[in-house]
Amino acid sequence: MAATALTNPTRLWAAQEVLSRSNPVPAASGVYGWYFEQAPHPGLVAGRMLYVGIAPRYMANRTSTQNLRDRVRYHFRGNAEGSTLRKSLGCLLDLELRRVGSGKRMTFGQAGEAKLSQWMADNARVCWVEHEEPWTLESELISQLDLPLNLDQNGDNAFHAQLKEIRARARQRAKELPISA
Numbered sequence: 001m002a003a004t005a006l007t008n009p010t011r012l013w014a015a016q017e018v019l020s021r022s023n024p025v026p027a028a029s030g031v032y033g034w035y036f037e038q039a040p041h042p043g044l045v046a047g048r049m050l051y052v053g054i055a056p057r058y059m060a061n062r063t064s065t066q067n068l069r070d071r072v073r074y075h076f077r078g079n080a081e082g083s084t085l086r087k088s089l090g091c092l093l094d095l096e097l098r099r100v101g102s103g104k105r106m107t108f109g110q111a112g113e114a115k116l117s118q119w120m121a122d123n124a125r126v127c128w129v130e131h132e133e134p135w136t137l138e139s140e141l142i143s144q145l146d147l148p149l150n151l152d153q154n155g156d157n158a159f160h161a162q163l164k165e166i167r168a169r170a171r172q173r174a175k176e177l178p179i180s181a
Contacts, residue, residue: 002137005129006033007049007145012125015076015117025069025128029056031137032072032128034085034149040092040123043159044148051085051149052141054134068128076124077117079107088149088163089124090116090170097170098180106171109180 012035018025031054039046055071056064080087080097087106091097095112099105108116131137142150148159 002031002129002131003141003144006031006052006127006141009033009127012127014125015121018072018076018126023069023073025072026130027067027069028130029132029134030054030068030128030130031134031141032068032126034075035125035127036123037125038123040089040119043162044092049145050147051088052138052145052147053085054138056134058133058135068130072126072128075126076120079113080116081105081107084151085149086113086116086120088151088167089120091167092163093119096177097174098177099174100180103179106174 013024017023031052033049034051034053035049036044036046039050044050053071053075055068056066075083075085078086080090081100086108087097090108090112093116095108095116097106098109098112100107100109107113129137139153141147142153146157147154148157148163150157151160151163154160
C-alpha cells in the first residue's frame with residue numbers, strides 16, 4: 001500500500017508548491033519519491049520514479065531530527081554536500097563540482113547550485129508517504145524497483161556503475177581545482 005503511493009502517485013508536487021508558505025509536505029517520518037519531466041541523463045527515462053529517499057534516516061547511536069518536509073525542501077533548495085540527489089543530478093547535468101569553505105565540502109558553487117535548483121524547479125516532481133520506519137520501506141523499494149539515482153543498497157542497478165563513475169570524475173576534477181569561496 002505505501003509503495004503504491006510512491007510508484008503510482010495520485011499527485012506529484014513541484015518545487016513552487018513545496019517551497020510555498022502553505023507547504024503540503026508533512027513534518028513527519030516517511031519516504032519520498034522523485035520523478036523528472038526531463039531525464040537528467042540520456043541513459044535515463046523521464047516521467048518515472050528515479051530516486052527514493054527517507055526522513056529520518058536510521059541512526060543506531062543518535063536520533064535524527066529530519067522529517068519529510070525538511071528533506072524534500074532541502075533537495076529543492078539546498079546544496080550538493082547535504083543531498084546525494086542534488087550531487088548526482090548536478091554531476092549528470094555536467095555542472096562543475098567544487099571544493100568550498102575549508103575544502104572538505106563539495107558543492108556546485110553559488111551559481112551552479114542556483115542553476116541546479118532552477119533545473120529541479122522546472123523538471124523535478126516529488127511525492128511522499130508517511131511511514132514510521134522509512135528505512136525498511138526504502139530498502140524494500142530499492143530491492144524491488146529500478147531506481148537508477150539511488151546509490152546506497154543499489155549496486156545491482158544497471159546505471160549504478162555509470163553514476164558512480166560520473167560522480168567520481170566530478171570529485172576528482174574538484175580536487176584539482178582551487179577551493180572556491
